[in-house]
Each structure stands twice: as C-alpha cells, then as structure tokens.
Amino acid sequence: MLARPGLPRFDYVRAETADEVVRLLQERGEAARPFMGGTDLFVRMRDGVIHPQxxxxxxxxxGIRDVVYDAQAGLTVGAAVTMNEVARHPDVVAHYPLLAEAANSVASYQLRNRATLGGNLCNASPAADTAPATLVLEGRIVLYGPDGEREVPATEFFLGPGKTARGPAEIVTAIRYPLPPKGAAGRYLKLGRNKVGDLSIVGVAVFGFPDETAPSGYRFRIGLASVAPVPLRATAAEEILAEEPPGEETFVKAAEEAMNEASPIDDVRASAAYRKAMVRALTLRGLRAVWEQLA
Ligand SMILES: Cc1cc2nc3c(=O)[nH]c(=O)nc-3n(C[C@H](O)[C@H](O)[C@H](O)COP(=O)(O)OP(=O)(O)OC[C@H]3O[C@@H](n4cnc5c(N)ncnc54)[C@H](O)[C@@H]3O)c2cc1C
Known part of the structure; x- marks a missing residue:
C-alpha cells in the first residue's frame, strides 16, 4: 500500500496571458489554482490538503521569468524566476547579495531549479527562506487582477500561515526591490535540521547601512522566518540598533530583543524554546557579520 495517496486527477491549463488567468480564477474560484514550479502545490495536492480541479x-x-535591473529604479524579479536563477544572476549577486544568499539556501540544487521566488512568497509559509530578505530589502509584491496592477509592500503581504494579501482572482507577477542604500551589507543565516533540503528551524536576515539621520549613525533591519505565524521584521530590535552605538553590547541587547519579538511554536523540526534561543544566536551572529562589512 502506498504511504501517500498520490496525485488526484486535475486539468492542466498553460496560460498565455495574465487576463486569461484572471478570467479563469474569477470563473472557477477555489477550483482553480495558479502554479509555477509546483514544489509546494503538488505536495499539498498529493497530501490531500487542497483539491483544485x-x-x-x-x-x-x-515577462514573468525576467530579471530587470535599473540603476535608478532597482531590481524587478519576475515571479517565476527560479531560485537558482536568482542566486546566480549577475545583477542580483552584485547589488542584492542578500537575496542571492537567501535564494541559494532553499532546499537542494535540484529543487532550486524548479522552485520560484514568487511561489515561495505566495505559499506564505512562515519558514519561507526568501521572505526575511524580501522584508529587509523592502521588496514590494506586484499583483495583477481584475482591476489591473497593484503593489503591496512585503511587510503587508503575509497575513498568516498560507494567507496573503492576494485577492482571489489576482496573481503575483513580480517582486520589486528598491535600490539598496549606499554602503549596505546583509547576511541570511539559516538553521535547518541538515545542511541541504530542509525547511528552516529559524531563518534570520540582517541588513545594515550607514545613515546620518539615525542617532547611532547606522540603521539595521532584521527579518525572521519560522518563528511566528508570518515572516516578520524585528522592529523593536531595529530601534535599539538605530538609537545605541553599534558594537557588541548593543548587538547583544538587540539580539535579545529580536528573541522577545519571536513567537514560535513547537513542531517536528524544533521546540519553541530552542527556536527562541536560536533567534538570539543567529541575530547576534548576523549583526557581527554585517558590522564587520560595514566598519
Ligand atoms: C523537498 C522540498 C524542500 C523544500 N525546502 C524548502 C526550503 O529549504 N526553504 C523554503 O523556503 N521552501 C522550501 N520548500 C518549499 C518550496 O519549494 C518553495 O516554497 C518554492 O519556492 C515554491 O515555489 P514554486 O514555484 O514551486 O511554487 P508553487 O508550488 O508553484 O506555488 C506555491 C503556491 O503559490 C501559489 N502560486 C504560485 N504561483 C502563483 C502566482 N503567480 N500568483 C499567485 N499565486 C501563485 C500556488 O497556488 C501555491 O499555493 C521545499 C519544498 C520541497 C518539496
């Protein structure tokens, strides 16, 4: 007997235009699901969690597989660009190395050839590895639906596990990243049960840059994955880093605060208590690494 039931029957439509997708989603509602790599969708269908027809x-x-960099406007990554393409694209590596690092941390090389940036964000898992980087880089999610195009800041996109600000007949077409501030540096630190092919127990993105308007002379942004119902910014920790002089004492205090901002659960991958301790440890490690590049 099969341990898992296998995929149910379904119809496959290869859409040619965004309007065709919108029309289908309007007509079929829950019975129709958009997909790109299918690495989340087909697993959930196989496991009987969702039943699209x-x-x-x-x-x-x-355009959904294009990467466009503009020295004024920043970076636009089509929703269907794969993780390996993101991780290796010369403009991403040169100007958004944090995003490249996060994309490269997803699962295995084989999976990264299918898994897309847009799919990772649309799936809205609290553990989505590209979410913390997208949050701290102030990415904006580009949606297309019955009323045309709109943009939602990443900070407002994730509403709960598997829930996003995407409307029922909307699709995500791209993610836009503004130009990073001058002199910025970032790191994504991921802790999984093994080095490849596993979802994160904790993921921490740290991004810092000089800023004369901050009392400390620097601003840091911290994004967390796998430690709350949604990927989130540790804003109280960020406040400390903007206010107090950069260095070990402030970093320890901020890492402690980031830990307090996390509200993880116990699951098969780790206990809540362990996750909290790891938020503190990885945030501190990330701050030290970013500071080394900044200073
Ligand atoms: C073995 C394995 C290991 C994994 N490891 C990791 C990991 O280490 N880190 C990690 O973050 N993830 C991991 N994942 C999850 C998954 O691979 C990623 O989330 C991936 O980026 C999803 O992209 P996709 O293109 O395959 O999404 P799909 O499966 O195509 O879609 C994901 C969801 O988004 C919706 N969707 C797809 N495209 C659109 C669109 N354009 N507009 C609106 N909604 C859309 C779908 O309906 C579905 O609900 C793993 C998965 C597997 C099977």
Whole structure:
C-alpha cells in the first residue's frame, strides 16, 4: 500500500496571458489554482490538503521569468524566476547579495531549479527562506487582477500561515526591490535540521547601512522566518540598533530583543524554546557579520 495517496486527477491549463488567468480564477474560484514550479502545490495536492480541479501554469506569461535591473529604479524579479536563477544572476549577486544568499539556501540544487521566488512568497509559509530578505530589502509584491496592477509592500503581504494579501482572482507577477542604500551589507543565516533540503528551524536576515539621520549613525533591519505565524521584521530590535552605538553590547541587547519579538511554536523540526534561543544566536551572529562589512 502506498504511504501517500498520490496525485488526484486535475486539468492542466498553460496560460498565455495574465487576463486569461484572471478570467479563469474569477470563473472557477477555489477550483482553480495558479502554479509555477509546483514544489509546494503538488505536495499539498498529493497530501490531500487542497483539491483544485484545474491547475493554471502561469510561468509562461510574458515577462514573468525576467530579471530587470535599473540603476535608478532597482531590481524587478519576475515571479517565476527560479531560485537558482536568482542566486546566480549577475545583477542580483552584485547589488542584492542578500537575496542571492537567501535564494541559494532553499532546499537542494535540484529543487532550486524548479522552485520560484514568487511561489515561495505566495505559499506564505512562515519558514519561507526568501521572505526575511524580501522584508529587509523592502521588496514590494506586484499583483495583477481584475482591476489591473497593484503593489503591496512585503511587510503587508503575509497575513498568516498560507494567507496573503492576494485577492482571489489576482496573481503575483513580480517582486520589486528598491535600490539598496549606499554602503549596505546583509547576511541570511539559516538553521535547518541538515545542511541541504530542509525547511528552516529559524531563518534570520540582517541588513545594515550607514545613515546620518539615525542617532547611532547606522540603521539595521532584521527579518525572521519560522518563528511566528508570518515572516516578520524585528522592529523593536531595529530601534535599539538605530538609537545605541553599534558594537557588541548593543548587538547583544538587540539580539535579545529580536528573541522577545519571536513567537514560535513547537513542531517536528524544533521546540519553541530552542527556536527562541536560536533567534538570539543567529541575530547576534548576523549583526557581527554585517558590522564587520560595514566598519
Ligand atoms: C523537498 C522540498 C524542500 C523544500 N525546502 C524548502 C526550503 O529549504 N526553504 C523554503 O523556503 N521552501 C522550501 N520548500 C518549499 C518550496 O519549494 C518553495 O516554497 C518554492 O519556492 C515554491 O515555489 P514554486 O514555484 O514551486 O511554487 P508553487 O508550488 O508553484 O506555488 C506555491 C503556491 O503559490 C501559489 N502560486 C504560485 N504561483 C502563483 C502566482 N503567480 N500568483 C499567485 N499565486 C501563485 C500556488 O497556488 C501555491 O499555493 C521545499 C519544498 C520541497 C518539496
């Protein structure tokens, strides 16, 4: 007997235009699901969690696999760009190395050839590895729906496990990242049960840059994954770092605060108590690493 039931029957539609997808989603509602790499969708279908009758392949829509960098506007990554493409794209590596590092931390090389940046964010797992980087880089999610295009800041996109600000007939077409501030540095630190192929127990993105308007002369942004119902910014810790002189004492205090901002659960991967301790440890490690680059 099979341990898992296998995939149910479904219809496959390869969409040619975004309007065609919107129309299908309007007509079929819950019975239709967009997908790109399918590395989340088909697992959930196989496990009987969701039962779409139609899966709509949106990765062939015009422009959805493009990466465009502009020295004024910043970076636009099409939703269907794969993790390996993000991690290796010369403009991402040169100007957004934190995003490249986060994309490269997802699962294994094989999976990264299928898994997309947009799929990772749309799936809205608290453990999504590209979410903390997208939060601290102040990414904006580009949605297309019945009323045309709109943008939602990443900080407002995640509403709960598997829940986003995406409307029922909307699709995500791209993620836009503004130009990083001058002299910025970032690190993504991921703790999993093994080095490849596992979801994070804790993921911490630290991003810092000089800023004369901050009393400390620097601003840091901290993004956390796997330690709350949604990926989140540790804003109280960020406040401490903007106010107090950078260095070990402040970093220890901020890491402690980041730990207090986390509200993890016990699950098969780790206990809540361990996750909290790891938020403190990884935040401190991330701050030290970023500071080394800044100073
Ligand atoms: C073995 C394994 C290991 C994994 N390891 C990791 C890991 O280490 N880190 C990690 O973060 N994730 C991991 N994942 C999860 C998954 O691979 C990632 O979340 C991946 O980035 C999802 O992208 P996708 O293109 O495959 O998404 P899909 O499965 O195609 O879609 C994901 C969800 O988004 C919706 N969707 C897809 N495209 C759109 C769109 N354009 N607009 C609106 N909604 C859309 C789908 O309906 C679905 O609900 C793992 C998965 C597996 C199977």
């Amino acid at each position: 139609v899966v709509v392949d949106v990765k062939y829509l015009p």
